[in-house]
Amino acid sequence: MLLLLPLLFKVLLCHGASKVAPQVLGPRHSAAEEPLSFHVLQISSFANRSWTHTQGSGWLGELQTHGWDSVLGTIRFLKPWSQGNFSKEELKNIQAFLRLYIHSFPREVQAFANQFQFQYPFELQVSFGCLIHPGKASESFLNGAYQGSDFLSFQENSWKPSPGAGSRAQNVCKVLNHYKFIKEIIQSLLSDTCPRFLAGLLEAGKSELQRQVKPEAWVSKGPSPGPGRLLLMCHVSGFHPKPVWVMWMRGEQKQPGTQQGDVLPNADGTWYLQVTLDVAAGEAAGLSCRVKHSSLGGQDLIIHWDPIFPHSSNQNLFSAHVSHPAFPQESIPKTPGVQDISSAWHRSGGPKTDS
Ligand SMILES: *[C@@H]1O[C@H](CO)[C@@H](O)[C@H](O)[C@H]1NC(C)=O
Numbered sequence: 304m305l306l307l308l309p310l311l312f313k314v315l316l317c318h319g320a321s322k323v324a325p326q327v328l329g330p331r332h333s334a335a336e337e338p339l340s341f342h343v344l345q346i347s348s349f350a351n352r353s354w355t356h357t358q359g360s361g362w363l364g365e366l367q368t369h370g371w372d373s374v375l376g377t378i379r380f381l382k383p384w385s386q387g388n389f390s391k392e393e394l395k396n397i398q399a400f401l402r403l404y405i406h407s408f409p410r411e412v413q414a415f416a417n418q419f420q421f422q423y424p425f426e427l428q429v430s431f432g433c434l435i436h437p438g439k440a441s442e443s444f445l446n447g448a449y450q451g452s453d454f455l456s457f458q459e460n461s462w463k464p465s466p467g468a469g470s471r472a473q474n475v476c477k478v479l480n481h482y483k484f485i486k487e488i489i490q491s492l493l494s495d496t497c498p499r500f501l502a503g504l505l506e507a508g509k510s511e512l513q514r515q516v517k518p519e520a521w522v523s524k525g526p527s528p529g530p531g532r533l534l535l536m537c538h539v540s541g542f543h544p545k546p547v548w549v550m551w552m553r554g555e556q557k558q559p560g561t562q563q564g565d566v567l568p569n570a571d572g573t574w575y576l577q578v579t580l581d582v583a584a585g586e587a588a589g590l591s592c593r594v595k596h597s598s599l600g601g602q603d604l605i606i607h608w609d610p611i612f613p614h615s616s617n618q619n620l621f622s623a624h625v626s627h628p629a630f631p632q633e634s635i636p637k638t639p640g641v642q643d644i645s646s647a648w649h650r651s652g653g654p655k656t657d658s
């Protein structure tokens with residue numbers, strides 16, 4: 304196996320230890336805050352002895368920044384800043400490396416499928432990348448999965464079977480650990496190339512990554528949870544960055560039954576969140592949905608539930624109504640569509656859901 308290694312090594316070392324970019328990696332950290340990780344993700348499917356397909360992509364936190372064109376064998380730069388601060392030449396070397404890797408990897412795996420007891424059809428995933436902790440050293444990872452389960456990882460310069468992955472993973476790691484070249488290449492990609500690339504990417508993409516976009520919010524009635532009950536839904540959409548706090552309230556009282564969905568991506572890179580509350584129909588009046596977000600400059604968005612016209616939003620009044628923090632809360636008309644005020648927006652460390 305690994306005839307290709309010396310080749311890879313050559314590609315990398317010829318250009319003074321280079322860079323890597325795209326291909327495989329995946330941090331398991333959900334980047335709830337601004338993305339400080341880059342990973343390449345490789346997904347290889349093996350249908351039978353003769354059919355395989357490999358996809359590659361590059362991710363800055365949860366944002367896809369790179370793709371792999373498997374027809375042309377080229378990196379697709381999905382953002383104007385996806386090249387970070389790497390030179391054209393460096394990127395060309397990385398691309399050549401990836402092309403060789405993506406071509407060779409499936410062949411090597413096919414050749415070893417028997418010995419490794421991989422059973423068709425099977426899928427291998429590799430996630431490879433690094434994280435930057437502000438003010439601290441960077442950290443890197445390489446994890447591999449077989450049939451969707453953790454299989455092995457690369458740690459302290461050697462391949463380690465994942466707990467529970469059994470003798471098959473032990474066997475694979477034993478074989479891989481003989482290839483010193485590969486380990487050196489990986490080590491260099493992980494500890495040098497990746498953090499350098501990530502730092503350059505964060506800098507190049509700064510204006511997009513750090514942009515502040517205000518949410519729109521509206522409320523609606525969901526499917527009835529049962530006789531005499533209402534499902535109040537609060538939709539918050541179009542905000543950036545991702546951290547947000549949304550709660551159903553009665554005045555200043557958080558409603559503990561508030562259920563929060565996942566924060567989902569919109570196609571334009573902003574986020575969407577839906578938050579619901581199951582209440583007795585008679586108790587809906589006087590409830591409101593409150594949104595705190597960094598783009599709101601400390602002024603919470605408050606959408607009041609209107610039992611008569613339960614489809615309120617801040618959309619119309621959003622920019623027209625500029626609240627003043629000194630404006631007494633009581634005098635704000637409790638009508639749909641009001642952006643309310645609150646100076647209570649204190650971020651003591653990220654978004655909170657409730658407590
Ligand atoms: C291998 O799998 C591919 C994709 O599923 C299929 O089209 C092809 O016929 C299979 N070939 C063999 C020899 O089984």
Ligand SMILES: *[C@@H]1O[C@H](CO)[C@@H](O)[C@H](O)[C@H]1NC(C)=O
Binds near residue numbers: 390500
């Ligand atoms: C890119 O930026 C990073 C961080 O600022 C730096 O370490 C690196 O040397 C720069 N250039 C290249 C080609 O990596």
